[in-house]
Amino acid sequence: MPHTYEYPRAALTVDCVVFGFDEAELKVLLIRRGLAPFKGKWALPGGFVRLEETVDEAARRELSEETGLKDVFLEQLYTFGAIDRDPRERVVSVAYYALVKLAEHPATGASDASDAQWFTVAELPALAFDHADILRTALERLRGKVRYEPIGFELLPQKFTLSELQHLYEAVLQANLDKRNFRKKILSMGLLLPLKEQARTGAHRPAQLFRFDAKKYSALKKRGFNFEL
Amino acid sequence: MPHTYEYPRAALTVDCVVFGFDEAELKVLLIRRGLAPFKGKWALPGGFVRLEETVDEAARRELSEETGLKDVFLEQLYTFGAIDRDPRERVVSVAYYALVKLAEHPATGASDASDAQWFTVAELPALAFDHADILRTALERLRGKVRYEPIGFELLPQKFTLSELQHLYEAVLQANLDKRNFRKKILSMGLLLPLKEQARTGAHRPAQLFRFDAKKYSALKKRGFNFEL
Numbered sequence: 001m002p003h004t005y006e007y008p009r010a011a012l013t014v015d016c017v018v019f020g021f022d023e024a025e026l027k028v029l030l031i032r033r034g035l036a037p038f039k040g041k042w043a044l045p046g047g048f049v050r051l052e053e054t055v056d057e058a059a060r061r062e063l064s065e066e067t068g069l070k071d072v073f074l075e076q077l078y079t080f081g082a083i084d085r086d087p088r089e090r091v092v093s094v095a096y097y098a099l100v101k102l103a104e105h106p107a108t109g110a111s112d113a114s115d116a117q118w119f120t121v122a123e124l125p126a127l128a129f130d131h132a133d134i135l136r137t138a139l140e141r142l143r144g145k146v147r148y149e150p151i152g153f154e155l156l157p158q159k160f161t162l163s164e165l166q167h168l169y170e171a172v173l174q175a176n177l178d179k180r181n182f183r184k185k186i187l188s189m190g191l192l193l194p195l196k197e198q199a200r201t202g203a204h205r206p207a208q209l210f211r212f213d214a215k216k217y218s219a220l221k222k223r224g225f226n227f228e229l
Numbered sequence: 230m231p232h233t234y235e236y237p238r239a240a241l242t243v244d245c246v247v248f249g250f251d252e253a254e255l256k257v258l259l260i261r262r263g264l265a266p267f268k269g270k271w272a273l274p275g276g277f278v279r280l281e282e283t284v285d286e287a288a289r290r291e292l293s294e295e296t297g298l299k300d301v302f303l304e305q306l307y308t309f310g311a312i313d314r315d316p317r318e319r320v321v322s323v324a325y326y327a328l329v330k331l332a333e334h335p336a337t338g339a340s341d342a343s344d345a346q347w348f349t350v351a352e353l354p355a356l357a358f359d360h361a362d363i364l365r366t367a368l369e370r371l372r373g374k375v376r377y378e379p380i381g382f383e384l385l386p387q388k389f390t391l392s393e394l395q396h397l398y399e400a401v402l403q404a405n406l407d408k409r410n411f412r413k414k415i416l417s418m419g420l421l422l423p424l425k426e427q428a429r430t431g432a433h434r435p436a437q438l439f440r441f442d443a444k445k446y447s448a449l450k451k452r453g454f455n456f457e458l
Contacts, residue, residue, distance in 0.1 A: 002234065003233065003235075004231045004233045004234075005231065005232050005233075005234075005238070005240075006231060006232075007232065007277070008232040008280045009232065009238040009239075009240060009241065009280075010238075010241050011238060012238070012239050048236070049239065049310070049321075050236075051238075051239060052312070053312070054310050054312055055308060055310025055321060058310075076308060078305060079284060079308045081278070081283050081285065081287075081323065082283055083281070083283055090280050092323075094308045094321075147377075147453050148376075148455070224377065224455055225455050226377070226453050226454050
């Protein structure tokens with residue numbers, strides 16, 4: 001049944017940038033497109049907003065349908081409204097982003113996306129549409145966050161070493177941080193609770209495991225700070 | 230000429246929250262709606278996005294048509310996608326916000342808005358649609374900004390007193406600040422250049438005038454800080 005309007009209308013879509021962190025690398029979840037345009041290319045999970053759902057609901061639905069990811073906290077990122085961003089016609093896309101624990105979310109493709117896979121942000125394939133721009137905007141937002149509030153709670157496993165936390169900061173900031181300064185700064189925030197366990201990986205000597213103090217974490221997130229490199 | 234699509238489509242609009250500052254009060258520019266729905270009610274300037282313009286361009290065009298304001302730096306705020314936010318039909322709106330010097334932008338209604346006027350944020354009339362939500366989101370964004378970067382450059386006249394700057398902070402934060410603490414903190418940032426002139430208003434004794442050090446201002450904006458109340 002066709003739908004007729006007095007003035008031409010843009011189509012409205014959502015796109016989701018989901019970040020994960022694994023083995024010192026920041027990752028993003030992509031799907032391989034099963035349909036034209038850009039058939040066979042990698043893209044952010046997303047699709048058209050239905051009239052009977054909010055834009056937020058559309059983002060959650062599309063992410064779930066295309067990647068199997070559910071119960072993810074998607075935050076609105078930015079709306080991309082350039083004229084030629086989709087070769088088919090005028091399409092405006094509301095982008096969202098989320099941070100997840102990678103281990104809890106193995107990629108599982110489904111439905112209209114033929115494939116879903118985690119990619120290292122530093123080594124991405126060519127992306128469909130303006131998805132490289134959207135991803136860049138999400139990375140900038142994440143880098144902005146690091147300056148003002150603690151990160152890691154959503155991305156790291158429950159127990160982690162200081163090295164893992166430093167690698168996360170380094171991956172987000174794309175910079176090498178001085179180990180001693182980083183530890184001093186992070187520990188002085190009072191965010192981390194030392195555990196009685198130690199991590200033993202490969203030939204390295206055992207490293208102290210920590211978890212976040214959830215109460216202090218959320219208080220500091222609310223109050224904010226300025227994390228100087 | 231009607232336009233036909235296979236699936237129903239939401240209409241896409243833009244809405245603009247323009248803040249100004251005058252006599253210790255934070256103000257917002259509203260238009261009185263000349264057409265239904267909400268005819269005669271006050272609303273944020275805005276309107277439908279055309280297919281041949283970007284969403285950013287639509288925001289600039291609507292703001293100019295409805296209020297006469299041109300050359301304003303509009304920053305994207307948030308996209309409002311609830312289902313029933315417009316009584317006519319499904320309408321998704323991309324909201325923008327801007328900070329302007331009030332003295333340079335007297336309100337001048339035009340075109341499809343019958344009237345444009347500055348209102349004190351603390352004493353607003355009932356607003357059309359979900360514009361009260363949009364305005365609240367813009368205020369939260371502005372309050373977030375204050376914590377992390379200097380504000381005032383876009384809102385204050387070129388020459389201002391420390392009292393005016395404090396009143397701006399108080400209006401944005403909706404809090405009373407301790408005069409001595411505020412002055413100490415602001416002056417320690419090295420943002421302000423004292424002028425040789427003094428301001429003389431009413432029966433008050435003359436007050437030192439300042440201007441912003443544009444270079445330091447933009448450096449501090451880039452680097453960020455944490456402004457604790």
